[in-house]
Amino acid sequence: MIEIRWHGRGGQGAKTAALLLADVGFSAGLCVQGFPEYGPERMGAPITAYNRLSKDEIRVHSNIYEPDMVVVVDETLLKTVDVAAGLKPGGKLLVNSNRAPEDVLSEFGDTDADVYVIDAIDIAVRTIGRPMPNSPLLSAAIRLSGIMGKDEAIEAMRVAFTEKFHGKPDVVEGNMKAVTEAWSSALRINE
């Protein structure tokens, strides 16, 4: 079982990314969960979303406290939320940031996680035309999770976007450009 925790702010699409990841995992034949944790619902408030992906039936209905991967959609959360809390030893930490690697690493002290950085906002602005980081992060998270190869993943995301943005082919194409570029854009910044 792979467990993933998303940290974002209301309105950035962390919940949507988690639900889309569940769709993609389902299309790979996996048992899936994708669910948000709701606090006060307002734009900009910290929110958490979760994924479980497994070959076996998933019965547990609690939040995820010891994830295999953490995705940080908004790096301003690093100052107030312990995003790496409970991350399994050797787990992956995927951060959306345009800062220098040493700046990002300094946020985590001597973490033993594999830290990856992607400038998802830059990709989104160039491909979708809006600063929505969730599609690039979705793509990078799928690659880092190892649940499927690139071709299968890209096709699964196309199916998911086509369903989600039904009747908006321009939006689907922008998102497809974003996820294709983002697939290999997350770079590991520590040893």
Add this chain to the structure above:
Amino acid sequence: MSRKDRMSGNQAAATAIRQINPDVIAAFPITPSTEIPQYVSSFKADGLIDTEFIAVESEHSAMSACIGASAAGVRAMTATSSAGMALMYEMLYVAASDRLPIVLTAVNRALTGPININADHSDSMGARDSGWIQLYSENAQEAYDNLLMANRIGERRDVMLPVMVCQDGFITSHGIENIIIEDDGEVKNFVGEYHPEKYLLNPDESLAVGPYSVSPYVIEMKRAVHEAMVNARDAVKEVSEDFERTFGREYGFFEEYHMDDAEYGVLLMSSAAGTGKDAVDALRGEGVKAGLVKLRMFRPFPADELADALAGLKALAIMDRSDGFSATGGPLNAEVRAALYGRACAGLRVPKAAGYIYGLGGRDVRVEDFHTIFGELEELAVGKELPYCRYLGVRE
């Protein structure tokens, strides 16, 4: 042909409603059940159902409109949560008393005070004495399956009672999970058509529904609801058996998980039961004889069957996701202990029991919480005193 899919509990409930294609839906939106009438209104707009969708101005009106439609002789359904259900309470009793087999898909959410949008069972537990049949669902699959069975259970001639199908707000209502969706035609055949024996719009037989009842009649009418609720046991059993024959998934009054030789057991309802099963598996791996009972049917209450299922335990935890504020724990704690009393009086063995209140207002319940409970049960079994009821994981 059935198909594998993935969807949220709300989507699953809406899919069931689409396949049932009821004559009338009357609903008012409230988190976290809002998506259900939202999806259904889309089905209506897209021509997938020919249901009359009534957008009412309150939940009191939603249930009133369902009562009117059901009394007229058609299938009526609605969805609600929390304060919305509380606003229905008056009309929930009317629906049961008038013997109208309305189906309500309830997405459990804490009743306000303090205001909160997350899961607990205080809303439907507040309706437990209203005369509605109540079925509780662990996941999206069970919410879907229970809804497919609900109309037939309520509409049986010797029952004619409304049915509430409950699932946990956000935890299952907004979580995407794998699910098997049955073929539209096969569901239609399974659910069948509704032909009430008596109905208001029958020109050949005049009928009054819901008139003022003077004292010489009220107790007889309540007794009739009581009899119908007794009969509902067989209705749930038979419809569930037919469901298993048709679709292959088994449902009883409750599910027993590793109970055959269990010494320590927990009893609870809905989504946390899945978490509990993972704890049971882990404990079994350590050699602890742990088991779990997940109650599906709270109304009617399967007292004798439950007492028999629990009798072999050394110690039992009864877990309520609401507090009745009786100062002795929640409604499950009270009713399960009452069920065991009959066995004790007959000189039969009963387990030691401890009540737990958990998960109020969406407080997460983890596998580790079940380990804590099972640890306490082992102490209870060897003579340590535990409170009659305690709050799980509360910060003192």
